[in-house]
Amino acid sequence: MFPRSRSALSAVLIALASLLAPCATLAGWAMHGPADTGRYVAAVAPLADDPAVRDAAADTLGAGFTGFVDEATAGPVNGAVRLFVRDAARSFTRTEAFHEGWDAANRTVHAAVLRALRDDGAAGHAVTVDLAPVTERVRDRFAEDHVPFARRIPVRHTAVTVLPAHDADRLRKGYRVLDVAAFWLPLAAVAFAVTGIAVAACRRRAVTAAGIGTALGGALLALAVPVGRRLTVAELPGPVDGPAAGAVGAVYDALTETLRTASWLLVALGLAVALASWLTGRYGRPARRTPVPEPPGEPAPPRPSRTRL
Template identity: 60%
Template sequence: MSRTSSLRTAVSAVLIALSCLLVPFGTLAAWAAYDLTDTGRYVTAMAPLAADPAVRDAVADTVGDGVAREAGVEDGANRLFIRDAVRSFTATRAYRTAWDAGNEAAHTAVMRALHDDSTGRVTVDLAAVTTPLKRQLTADHVPFAERVPVTHTRVALASPAELTALRKGYHVLDVAGFWLPLAAVVFAVAGIAVAAVRRRAITATALGTALGGAFLGVAVAIGRHLTLTDLPDRAHRPAAAAVYDALTTTLRTASWLLLALGLTVAAATWLTTHPHSPTTRLLRRRPAAPTTPPPPPPEPTRVEA
């Protein structure tokens, strides 16, 4: 191998390694910047959780305890009755309406705070939840639905310190979500272009992409384990697991796509170009097409005297 070929191979290896290293981080940043921050996608992802049994139990426990505390109920039987009533309400269409409205209001409030320069707490107005809830109850002809009060009570979602940290992280992800995937593609194309043997460069890039997808899938699983382990209340871990799985659905799908795409491209490259692959050997063994022999030259014409 000449010195020029060795240099091209080394440069190609560095560029491809950088590309494969950026694949999982770029995918993670793009997911956080474009999937989690989109209110419509967030509400759509969270909507099925309204019917999840673990989430319904967690809502019944939290809301039921809150109602009992506000009403001054200390008796265990009465608390259980209130919890069962809330649990029954979570099976209604009005609850699903309130669930979607609450998620939309909370996400909108957080995103609005991330985009402006306010230093106060992030709050959400409960009227954004009670208004569609009252409308749904009225449409279902629930007695006294029109008397449901629509109060403009603001509930805190994040403190000023938490908002500052969230804003910094959001700005970093907003930049990284665009540039990291773009850099991964540019490095991959450049690494293949300068390679002395492009077949090997394509195979290495494909395998590295598959490895990045596998790494991303493992990272999502580890993050799920750590998130659930850090929860102080073990009873709410099934609900937290359902929320985590709903939010990371796109990320897990992307990891499987990267793994499948990388392995497919690597296998196709090997089958079509490797000298010892079954496809190459089959092409070599294929008999050549028969050629038609040229016609014989015409006989000379005899001229009689």
């Protein structure tokens, strides 16, 4: 194969490897980050102390309790009661019972969603969870803390829809694609990079190009994370500057923390490989020896000329 053909083939393979590297990182993060229930709960556990999450939870709890009182009294409650319920809900979000309920609710919801995504027989069905065990756990914690009327808190077994059927089916298809991509994309990226370096006319330059391409792919992935955050918050219904938007943003930041770290590690790895290859080529070459001129010697005696008779 001619050197130009080898260089062109090497450039194409290295470009493909550079494009697949961030895609493989994203697929691996999606399968081993948010898809793991333990890691997910551990990632969102500190969010129970986030002010935006507390405000959103307090609004949800206050609205639910007010609706329960409306049903019990057959009429709307007055403003003073609503203000009291709101203050009580905000105070509850600062207790240890709220933290336990937060972890239990996230674990229950995440396990239900993950079970539905992995079950092909659940096609066409919405993802629902029963939060009665969570409510019962919070009620027992209130009773242990001697909260008045804690035992009278009703525990209702109501199926709460987490994902509609069409959203669950769409996510199930995407989950299967990610499962395959998380295994094959890293192998393909490594295979393309190794082959591109092997067929290159100048392997040192190919290694440098592969390192730079990997670093650029990691940088693009790092820039895509905040763009995804804006798009996620923008898709929220209603105004995007309320507590719900802040809560969603905080959850997004917690879940993508490992992705941001992986993208910058990809940048550092690519730059390290490129720098090592460049330094090796610049300072690792053997020094060229300049030819030393021989010292001038004594002139050779002239040859006797033959006279032709």
